[in-house]
Each structure stands twice: as structure tokens, then as C-alpha cells.
Amino acid sequence: MSKTPVPKGFTPVHSARFGKKGSQKLAGYEADGGYASWKKVAKGWKSGDFTPAKIIDMVKASGLRGRGGAGFPTGLKWTFVPPKEKRGGKPVYLLCNADESEPGTFKDRLIMEEDPHQLLEGMLIASAALDVKHAYIYIRGEMVRCAEVLNEAVAEAYAAGYLGKDILGSGLDIDLTVHRGAGAYICGEETALIESLEGKRGHPRIKPPFPAVSGVWDCPTVVNNVETLAAVKFILDNGPEWFKGMGRNEKNTGPKLYCVSGHVEKPGVYEAPMGIKFMDLLALCGGMKGGKKLKAVIPGGASAAILTAAEVADLPMDFDGVAAAKSMLGSAAIMVMDETTDIPKAVTNISKFFAHESCGQCTPCREGTPWLNKMLKRLIKGEGKRDDLDLLLQISNQMGNGMTICVFSDAAIAPVISGITKFRDEFEAYLSKAKAPDFALAAPAEVTPKVADRVAEGIHG
Amino acid sequence: MSKTAKVTVDGRSVDVPDNSNALEACRAAGVEVPHFCYHPGLSIVGQCRMCMVEIEGMPKIAASCTVPIRDGMVIKTDTEKAHAARNSTMEFLLINHPLDCPICDQAGECKLQDNAVTGGLPVSRTSEARRQYPGYERTDIGKHVIADMTRCIQCTRCIRFCEEITETGELSFIERGGHTIVWTHEGRALDNELSGCAADVCPVGALTTKEFRFRKRAWWLDKTRSVCTGCEVGCNIAVEHKDRVVHRFIPRVNADVNDFWICDFGRFRSEELNEQELFRPVVRGKETSWGDAQDAIKAAVDAAQKDVLVLGSAKLSTETNWLAAQLFGKHLGANVEFVVDRGDRHRVKNKKADGNVAGWLEGYEAAPNSRGAEAAGVTRGGDTGALAAVLTGTLLPKVIIVLDAAFSAKAEDPAVIAALRKAGTLIVCSRRRSALAAAADVLLPVGGVHNDEGTFVNVQGRVQRFDCAYIPPPIVRTQLEILTHLGKKWGLFDTRWTARSVFEEMRATVPGYAGLDWDSPALVGSAPSASPAAPHDVLEAPAKGGLGLPALQEVGS
Numbered sequence A: 001m002s003k004t005p006v007p008k009g010f011t012p013v014h015s016a017r018f019g020k021k022g023s024q025k026l027a028g029y030e031a032d033g034g035y036a037s038w039k040k041v042a043k044g045w046k047s048g049d050f051t052p053a054k055i056i057d058m059v060k061a062s063g064l065r066g067r068g069g070a071g072f073p074t075g076l077k078w079t080f081v082p083p084k085e086k087r088g089g090k091p092v093y094l095l096c097n098a099d100e101s102e103p104g105t106f107k108d109r110l111i112m113e114e115d116p117h118q119l120l121e122g123m124l125i126a127s128a129a130l131d132v133k134h135a136y137i138y139i140r141g142e143m144v145r146c147a148e149v150l151n152e153a154v155a156e157a158y159a160a161g162y163l164g165k166d167i168l169g170s171g172l173d174i175d176l177t178v179h180r181g182a183g184a185y186i187c188g189e190e191t192a193l194i195e196s197l198e199g200k201r202g203h204p205r206i207k208p209p210f211p212a213v214s215g216v217w218d219c220p221t222v223v224n225n226v227e228t229l230a231a232v233k234f235i236l237d238n239g240p241e242w243f244k245g246m247g248r249n250e251k252n253t254g255p256k257l258y259c260v261s262g263h264v265e266k267p268g269v270y271e272a273p274m275g276i277k278f279m280d281l282l283a284l285c286g287g288m289k290g291g292k293k294l295k296a297v298i299p300g301g302a303s304a305a306i307l308t309a310a311e312v313a314d315l316p317m318d319f320d321g322v323a324a325a326k327s328m329l330g331s332a333a334i335m336v337m338d339e340t341t342d343i344p345k346a347v348t349n350i351s352k353f354f355a356h357e358s359c360g361q362c363t364p365c366r367e368g369t370p371w372l373n374k375m376l377k378r379l380i381k382g383e384g385k386r387d388d389l390d391l392l393l394q395i396s397n398q399m400g401n402g403m404t405i406c407v408f409s410d411a412a413i414a415p416v417i418s419g420i421t422k423f424r425d426e427f428e429a430y431l432s433k434a435k436a437p438d439f440a441l442a443a444p445a446e447v448t449p450k451v452a453d454r455v456a457e458g459i460h461g
Numbered sequence B: 001m002s003k004t005a006k007v008t009v010d011g012r013s014v015d016v017p018d019n020s021n022a023l024e025a026c027r028a029a030g031v032e033v034p035h036f037c038y039h040p041g042l043s044i045v046g047q048c049r050m051c052m053v054e055i056e057g058m059p060k061i062a063a064s065c066t067v068p069i070r071d072g073m074v075i076k077t078d079t080e081k082a083h084a085a086r087n088s089t090m091e092f093l094l095i096n097h098p099l100d101c102p103i104c105d106q107a108g109e110c111k112l113q114d115n116a117v118t119g120g121l122p123v124s125r126t127s128e129a130r131r132q133y134p135g136y137e138r139t140d141i142g143k144h145v146i147a148d149m150t151r152c153i154q155c156t157r158c159i160r161f162c163e164e165i166t167e168t169g170e171l172s173f174i175e176r177g178g179h180t181i182v183w184t185h186e187g188r189a190l191d192n193e194l195s196g197c198a199a200d201v202c203p204v205g206a207l208t209t210k211e212f213r214f215r216k217r218a219w220w221l222d223k224t225r226s227v228c229t230g231c232e233v234g235c236n237i238a239v240e241h242k243d244r245v246v247h248r249f250i251p252r253v254n255a256d257v258n259d260f261w262i263c264d265f266g267r268f269r270s271e272e273l274n275e276q277e278l279f280r281p282v283v284r285g286k287e288t289s290w291g292d293a294q295d296a297i298k299a300a301v302d303a304a305q306k307d308v309l310v311l312g313s314a315k316l317s318t319e320t321n322w323l324a325a326q327l328f329g330k331h332l333g334a335n336v337e338f339v340v341d342r343g344d345r346h347r348v349k350n351k352k353a354d355g356n357v358a359g360w361l362e363g364y365e366a367a368p369n370s371r372g373a374e375a376a377g378v379t380r381g382g383d384t385g386a387l388a389a390v391l392t393g394t395l396l397p398k399v400i401i402v403l404d405a406a407f408s409a410k411a412e413d414p415a416v417i418a419a420l421r422k423a424g425t426l427i428v429c430s431r432r433r434s435a436l437a438a439a440a441d442v443l444l445p446v447g448g449v450h451n452d453e454g455t456f457v458n459v460q461g462r463v464q465r466f467d468c469a470y471i472p473p474p475i476v477r478t479q480l481e482i483l484t485h486l487g488k489k490w491g492l493f494d495t496r497w498t499a500r501s502v503f504e505e506m507r508a509t510v511p512g513y514a515g516l517d518w519d520s521p522a523l524v525g526s527a528p529s530a531s532p533a534a535p536h537d538v539l540e541a542p543a544k545g546g547l548g549l550p551a552l553q554e555v556g557s
């Protein structure tokens, strides 16, 4: 059983079987009651005891919100798929977003590596609800082990008749394919994921049309996160009321996996009811590392605005709670920073990530992310200029709010804006350390390293 | 006409087709929203983020090309927020741009330059080193196109062109984010029938054609409406020239014919127009005056008593062919014939037009106007006919008049020249020295298609007008002038006749020309655009001005 501590009175859900011997195997999963819900659905399908509407209503009633980042109500998203008569004969696709690459996020990986069948069962139920004949798991390229475990689990599920044609005599035909990406952060954005699955470059699409209407291969498509789809299984196991019973309020419900990293005694994935207070979560992690003082927290992955120690002092870690503090729960990747952390350096590091991962379509993002990074790098090298902080903020403000196709650009600026506004004195300290010459004429021209490599390899030029 | 919707742009109300986007609606209202990646002939990607506008009811600023319009939509391009957004995009585009306009061929017709001059910030706020692209500068990426990534703004127009129009897909984004370059796939060249158009669509100087590089500053170029003479598709072009030198051909938009494109074969024939080699009439080896030359022709033709063969040409206008048919055929009883070579296939993409092959218009003839020549009353010769008979020796006219020494590749064949030479008097109109010209008794110097005006009839039966870029050099004449002068000798024509008056005269009798108007948009097509990257997109396709002549059914099937 999971050795990770949980809050008092809370029984682990997603993580219940993590670490258990043979937890990945079908036999063990079934022994622990796995696939009971799927069997119920399959059995009730012909009799009409289970209908798509019934499942969708259960998901809606549970209050489940997407665990991939935006916290969009899952049941509502499912209703955006046009009814059969309006689809013009097109199939519906379900895509599980397993691209998990938001810095600080490592929860989906655990589900897939430790208990893959909970995801498969959730996907099967969702597929039945959405009239999906073929579902895909789009998994981040680097997660080789996950893909192996998943593929084994899929093979087991086919062999057991949970997947395939006329599943358990229900008349339902569902296939499931695990597709490995090539390791680009942007492929976690749902429309980039769709493009990538189609075999194209992972470029986010302009919306509308939204995937529910026209997604992969121009067919109605639902994209959900791993944890979201796994939660569907537990909602069917225990009922929507049970799910709703966990959590802070009607809109923030269910169990939640939190990925805690940084300056805590025991970093890791912790499961708790949605809306656990930050300080309680910190306590589960054994508190601050070495008893140091808390300085700042990134509550939802690199894309989330940095919060100060004061802002998290009484913060419920759920979608609306973190949003009220002008940041976001995102993928619940909580990065804890103690008093020794150099915020400008942390922000620079994050900006490097975004400059590296921008897909390059939109001018503000393609040009803005490296510009921010170059300025920040110069700043922490002690070559900052008086106007740099204001310029950083101005550029950031030019990159968000509709200026780009996807919200990557909005994500890229959140740490910069919050870092500078909340920890301005630290940035100014770098400015006061700045060396004399105020112009960069002598700076060597930047050479795109990959391009240079290609030339060296003689591939081009 | 599809359904329309009413939208308001900066307070002006316009009706636009209901499948337009907000950028197109603005255009229809006369408001040009600055943009880069939008191209009327390519798919919408909304990547450059230049065409930002405010739309009532939408909380965020929006890229107008990505917003489908709705009835009643209110678009505002002139707000503080919209200007700020566009200025911002300009700033981002310029921080890594080399700003090498003084040595860039695109200068003067560059969308980046235009948008920077008409909007954008007056100062630069960056002090970071500009991105460099070693190995990706000034490099051949194909037979005609040179790429320089330092100038690229990643608009993907060229990529989309190769994917959607030529369907050859040579180009792609390589790398990602700020490292993104646009290049050919490894080991491939930009090699397709329309590759020059990739340089046209490029809004900046990142893709330029070798043929035009460093030839002429774009702003010096005069632009004349013309029609490509490479084949019978009849792509609309602008002949761009300065000081009596032709520098390039650029497609002119015609939604019914070539859309926004022309093929490389047609485009790079422009240099031929600069090859004028003959400047004076020559009679039996002696340079002479037009008067003497005309007297010699009249004497020979009168003496021949109808035993005359006149070769018209599918490379000449319908008007010129008509004059030849009238003068020599109708009045003097001669044989007036033309032949046309069946050449390689040339084609242009047009997804919408009634192309002869799905999505394409194809031409197989090595001349633009066989249909017009025929309609003008010149007999279509070939394996049989007068010329064929001359070549087999079964016909021996006393006089042969070749109106266009380049009428066919046959004109270079010594056996053919020898057969023509058997005529008592051989009269040849030519621009260039050639064996046929050398064999002529009377050699008349003529200009090129760019020195003339008139109409051609294309593969679809469409009558299209071409204009005169500049008149021929002193003494040199067009065939039309030669014919009006000759006609006067017999008291039939007037030397003041122009292509237009001939056109108006012949309308009554030439099939397909009835009721056509010399100045109608259907004939003239669209105006040359200021920049190849900013084609005049005719929102309304020009009315059909077709001859009603049957298109060659067997062609391309």
C-alpha cells in the first residue's frame, strides 16, 4: 500500500494501490475490485440500465473538473460533442492527454506506471459515454517505462475482453492505442496534441473550431487528462455523491494528486481531498527542508504565477482557491522555495524553459520568450540596465491576453510578471550590482546552437 | 453569389459574403488591416498576430483573419488597444530582423517595411544581440529561389504554398520557437513547377529569385498588364520594366484563370523580351526604308496573282491575325494559315476555375493564341494544309510571307527553311537574327509582345487583353503596324488603326468577340499589384468574357 502520508480521515483513491506488489497487473487490479464498474456498464448497456446520458450525468453531478490544467468541468466538456445525428457519420475520438511535461508535474506518470488499469477503466467508461470506438493515449516521448506498462495493460485488457469487439457481450466496440509523442511540451496543449497525433508538427490550432466539434482528423474529439479520466472510474465505483463529498465546496471536488517538489523534507506525489490547505500539505511533506523559512510557492507548474509565503498561508489548494490568489492550480505541481532561493534566478530558469518550448508559430511568443530570457540572463549576470525591469513587464504584457494562438504565451509570462512585481527588490539588487557599460554592442552575436550543429554535421549549408 | 452578412468596420457598414473572415470584411470596407501570414490564396493560420483588431462582444483582442464574421458584427481596427497590439507585433518582428533593407531586393515591396513605416514604434527597445543563422543565409534552395533566414518572419506562407498549391511540400519549419527556420526538408530542393511563386508570397526578402536579385529597385519598375505567351493557359501577368528593359514577370490575380500564380516556365521567359536584334528593314541583303520594303512586297504579291501563302501566328494577337486574314485572304485571295507546336505541358493551379484537369489549368501548345488566330479567320494548318504541302514540295507559292519568324520550332529547321526559300519571294518578320531571317528576300524588323497590344483567346475560350509596355525601338514596327501600312498600299486599311480600333471592327464577325468591350474588366483583368506579396485579390471574380469557343477537350485528358 501507499506509504505516502495522507490527511487524517482520508482514504487514498488514485494512489491506493501505488507501490503495491504487482499493482500494474490485471490480476491484482481485479482482485482489488478493478473493472467492476466497467462490467456493470457493459452488462447494463443492452438493457438500458447504463446509457451515455446516465454516465455523463454522473460525471456532471460529481463536479469533476479537468486535472490537466484549466480545471474545465469534465461533464460539461463532454456535452459539447454534437449528437450523433449532427455528426455527419463521423466517429468521436477520445484522447487521453498523457503528455505530462509541465515542469514540476509527475502525477500522471505514477498513475500510468503504478496502476495503469484505473486509467484504462476510466477511458472505457468515458468511451462508452461518448460513443467512442477508438481511444488514444498520447504519452510523452520520454516516458518510455510508462508506455511499456500501459501497452502491457492494454494487451491484458484486450485478452480479458475488456477492450475490443462486442465487449463483454455489450455490443460496444472500443479500441485503444498508446501513441508516443516525441517530447515537446507544447504537445500537451490539446490542439497541438491532436496535430501531433495526426503526424504533423505539434502546432496548436486556432479556435474555433474547438476539438469537441472538429478535432483529430476533423472529427469530434474529447481530450482529457490522465487523472481526469481515471477519476471517472472512481465516480462510477462510488457514486457522484461520494466524489462530491470530498473537497472544499461544490465546485472543487474529489480526491487530488498534488506533486510537491522543492525545499520540503519529502517531495513527492501526495493525495488529499481537493482544497487541502497549503500548510497542511506542507506538513504532510514533513515541512520545510532543514526547517528553513518559506519564501515563495509556485502552485501549479511553471505556468502559474508565483505566490508569496503570505499568500499561501491560508490558501486552499483547489481551482478556485488558487485562482482567487491570482495564480492557478494548473496541474497541481507545487514548487516550494525557501528563504535561500534566488527568485530572479528561478524566474530566469523558467523563462529558459519557455523560450525553448515555444512552438514558434506566433510572433509574440516566438520572439518574446527568448527576449525575456535574454534580458533576464543579462540581468543576473550583472549586466542589467535601469529600464530592464519595466521593459520586462511591458514585453510580458504584450504577449498575453489574446495576442497568441494558445495560452502557452500567457503561461510564459506569469512567472516573470509575478516574480518581478512580488520580488522587485531582489531584481533591483541585481541592477545595483550591474557593471558599468550600458550597451551591448560588443556582445557576440547569438548563434542558434542547433543550427550551428546542423551546419557542422554538414546536413545543410 | 453566396449569402451575405452585414458587418460594421470602424463605423462603416458593409455587406460581405458570409464565409468571409473579419480581415476580409475590413478589406471590403476599404480598411486594410496590416498582416503578414494572411494570403488570399492560402489557408488561414493566424500565426503572425499582426492583424489584431477589437470586436464588440469579444473580451480579448483578436487576430482578424481567424475570426469568422457574423451578421451584425462590429469590428474596430482603429482603437488604442488594436494599435498597441499591432505595434507590439511589429516590435517583436523587428528585434531579430537584420534591417538590411539597403541591400535587400524586397525593399520597396516588403510588407515588413510597409507595416513598419505606416505603423509600429519609432524606436527600438532591444539591446540584445540579433539572432544569426549561419548556413542559412543567401543559400540556393532550388533552381530559382535563394533563401536568407535572417530576414524570415516565419509567416509560413511559402510552406503553405508548397503544401496547398503545388502539393509538393518541399518546405517546412525546422527546429522550434526562436530557433525556428524555414527550409527545405533534408536532401530536398525547392523544385516545383511554380517555385517562383514561393518568392512572390514571401512578404519579406527571405525568399528571392535568382533571376531578379539585384536587378532593379522595386520602386523604379513600371508595370504593364499582359498575358503570358508561354502556352494557351494565358496566365495574367504584369510585365515589369524600366527604361525599355524588362526585368520580371509577376502574376496578376485572375480568379478564373491563374488565380495568384504563374509557372516558372512562363515567369522566367521575361528575359527573352530584351533580345531585339533587328532594327531595319532589309530587301535582298540591303538595309532600306519601310517605303521601299512595302513597295517590294506589294510588287511581289501583285505579281503572284493569289499564289501567295501567308503564315499567321498563334503567338500574335487576334487583331493582327485578323488583319492578315482580311488583307491577304479576303481581299487578295491568298492562303492564310497558321500552325502551332504542341509543346511540353505547362500548368497553373486553380482550384475553383473550370480547369481542364481537376484543380489545374493545363496548356500543351507553345503559343498563347491558336484559338484567337483561328477565330480571326486564319486556317489552322498542321499535318495537312498549305504549309505541309510546301514542306512536301507539293505546293510552291510564288510568295511566302512569314508574319512571325518564331511561329514554330520548325522555323529553325534547315529543311523547312530550304522549302520556304523555294518561293520566288520570301518575306519574313523577325526580332532576331536567324537562319530564316537570313534567307528572306524581304526582312522586316518587329518588336515583341511587350511592344504591342491586343487580345489572346486562352484554353478556356476567354478573351484577354495585353497592353504595350513600351513601343518598339525607332524604325522597328509591330506586325499590326506593318499590316495596316501594307493594307493602305492596296487602299484597304488606314495607318491610323490601332489594336483597339481593329478589335472594335472585327467584333462583328469574329466568333466570340461580339459585344466585348476593350476596356471591360473581363478583358483587362486586375491591376498589377504594388508588391507580389500583396496581390490585388479580386473579391468579385471578373465577369466571364469567354468566346464560347469550345475548349480543347482532348487536351490533358
Ligand SMILES: Cc1cc2nc3c(=O)[nH]c(=O)nc-3n(C[C@H](O)[C@H](O)[C@H](O)COP(=O)(O)O)c2cc1C
Pocket (backbone or CB within 6 Å): A065, A066, A067, A068, A069, A070, A071, A072, A074, A097, A098, A099, A100, A101, A102, A185, A186, A187, A188, A189, A190, A191, A223, A224, A225, A226, A228, A229, A406, A407, A408, A411
Ligand atoms: C502549453 C500547454 C501545455 C499543456 N500540457 C498539458 C499536459 O501535459 N497534460 C495535460 O493533461 N494537459 C495539458 N494542457 C492542458 C490541455 O490543453 C487540456 O486543457 C487538457 O488536456 C484537458 O484535459 P482536462 O480537461 O482533463 O484537464 C496543456 C495546456 C497548455 C496550454
Ligand code: SF4
Pocket (backbone or CB within 6 Å): A186, A203, A204, A357, A358, A359, A360, A361, A362, A363, A365, A366, A404, A405, A406, A407, A408, A409
Ligand atoms: S502561443 Fe507560443 S506555443 Fe502557443 S501556438 Fe503560439 S507560438 Fe506556439
Ligand code: SF4
Pocket (backbone or CB within 6 Å): B151, B152, B153, B154, B155, B156, B157, B158, B159, B182, B201, B202, B203, B204, B206, B207
Ligand atoms: S521564407 Fe518568407 S514566406 Fe517563408 S516563412 Fe519566411 S517570411 Fe514567410
